[in-house]
Amino acid sequence: MNRISNRFAARWAACVLALALVATPLATFAQTQIKYHSNRYSTSDDVKVGRQAAAEAEQQFPLLRDSEVQSYVESVGQRLVAAIPPEFQHPEFRYYFRVINASDINAFALPGGPMYVNRGMIQAAHSEGEMAGVMAHELSHVALRHGTAQATKAQKYGLLAGIAGIAGSVLGGGGLGQLAAGSVGVYFLKFSREYETEADLLGARIMANAGYDPRELANMFQTIQQQGGGGGGGFLSDHPSPANRYQRINQEAQYLQVRNVQRDNRQFIAVNERLRSYPRAQTMAEIQRSGRRYPNQGDRNPNQGDPYPNGDRTGNPSPPSGRVDYPSSRFRNYSVLNLAQVSVPENWREDSDSSNSIWFAPSGGYGSTNGQSVFTHGVNFGVAQTNSRNLQQATNELINSLQQGNGNLRSRTGYQQTTIDGRSALAIGLNNVNEATGRQEIVSVVTTQLRNGELLYMIAVAPNDDFANYQNVFQNILRSVRMTD
Numbered sequence: 001m002n003r004i005s006n007r008f009a010a011r012w013a014a015c016v017l018a019l020a021l022v023a024t025p026l027a028t029f030a031q032t033q034i035k036y037h038s039n040r041y042s043t044s045d046d047v048k049v050g051r052q053a054a055a056e057a058e059q060q061f062p063l064l065r066d067s068e069v070q071s072y073v074e075s076v077g078q079r080l081v082a083a084i085p086p087e088f089q090h091p092e093f094r095y096y097f098r099v100i101n102a103s104d105i106n107a108f109a110l111p112g113g114p115m116y117v118n119r120g121m122i123q124a125a126h127s128e129g130e131m132a133g134v135m136a137h138e139l140s141h142v143a144l145r146h147g148t149a150q151a152t153k154a155q156k157y158g159l160l161a162g163i164a165g166i167a168g169s170v171l172g173g174g175g176l177g178q179l180a181a182g183s184v185g186v187y188f189l190k191f192s193r194e195y196e197t198e199a200d201l202l203g204a205r206i207m208a209n210a211g212y213d214p215r216e217l218a219n220m221f222q223t224i225q226q227q228g229g230g231g232g233g234g235f236l237s238d239h240p241s242p243a244n245r246y247q248r249i250n251q252e253a254q255y256l257q258v259r260n261v262q263r264d265n266r267q268f269i270a271v272n273e274r275l276r277s278y279p280r281a282q283t284m285a286e287i288q289r290s291g292r293r294y295p296n297q298g299d300r301n302p303n304q305g306d307p308y309p310n311g312d313r314t315g316n317p318s319p320p321s322g323r324v325d326y327p328s329s330r331f332r333n334y335s336v337l338n339l340a341q342v343s344v345p346e347n348w349r350e351d352s353d354s355s356n357s358i359w360f361a362p363s364g365g366y367g368s369t370n371g372q373s374v375f376t377h378g379v380n381f382g383v384a385q386t387n388s389r390n391l392q393q394a395t396n397e398l399i400n401s402l403q404q405g406n407g408n409l410r411s412r413t414g415y416q417q418t419t420i421d422g423r424s425a426l427a428i429g430l431n432n433v434n435e436a437t438g439r440q441e442i443v444s445v446v447t448t449q450l451r452n453g454e455l456l457y458m459i460a461v462a463p464n465d466d467f468a469n470y471q472n473v474f475q476n477i478l479r480s481v482r483m484t485d
Ligand SMILES: [Zn+2]
Pocket: 137, 141, 191, 195, 196, 199, 238, 239, 240
């Protein structure tokens, strides 16, 4: 009896083991394998054409100038970017996220990383997860390099002359207007059903890694359909539905483990409340038909608030009053030129005087004199192209150029070694006399190097008699910096 039952147990164990051997690889590989398509372009080609197309897109469509909405979408986007599986990451891609003030339920991403989410898409979504679903899908097209893969294919059939031709066919003629019109030539934006399936599956994986239920991606496609986004110019005309899209995503979701679940919809709800308070947005087609261009928003940061809080907006800004509220102890996150994330006091605002420089300052702490931005309180982040790749020499060059623009600027300390987000950095203290107010002020400059060798700097400024109140704030801002270049 014992023997038999032992033998039975042994056989049973062997059977279970065999099952396990079969079952384990099944469970592991049940996730659909996704591979790159053949692509004759380099990843830097993706970056290049994406950048050109982004510049064109930003002239054709109005960006929503609301820093709260913008930084929220950016933060969701960056969470998704961090969740891209390693085999589909490209260090040279620079992902950033902007909101277009258009009512269509749509979003598009360009090769190399720029992504545009329509206000209508955010307002149509029922939850942050649904919004993130569309973004994860778009991100997947970029990570899988579908734009240039599709161009490779087109070229094989003699449809296109080369990468320049592709950029031309996207940008020339109707340009991205073709996006709104849903017309031909949009090789980067309109994909085959095969690519759509891949973007759904990788999107689901990114969702799970980022802590979202991947089924929310499937739900969003239903939401889009229900709200009529399937029609001409809508998301589903740029992203045609493969067969059983909804079921396929949900099936894939069974094999995915959701990490660090995000269930907080409060920010999403708050952002939607803000969006509802704005006047109705035009559709992309209406924007196209109006023929209006937006030539100045591309070289300004879309995150900015009112650049002239103390002046009239018709081009007659006033100098900073220098009277400012004490910095809030609550901080808010911003993206710095898509190179870093930073937290600054909630009652400070964002302003940008060029594509390479961004300010955070309290109301009254900035304004304009003789056509130049002038700050009495706040921090400025910027990128300097220097001749030297040596941090010390590059910083010297920066300080010299600052002194050329500020005749009263004198160093008060030597260089001190420090770090920004773990990277070696240099700090120097300077004295200045503010050109607008005539007040003595203290200027602190901290520099570090970007991966591409350019110099990232933070300049903090406060009047001498106020400096004690600001020193800790500046320290906290510096410590909050997270590099994303
Ligand atoms: Zn798609």
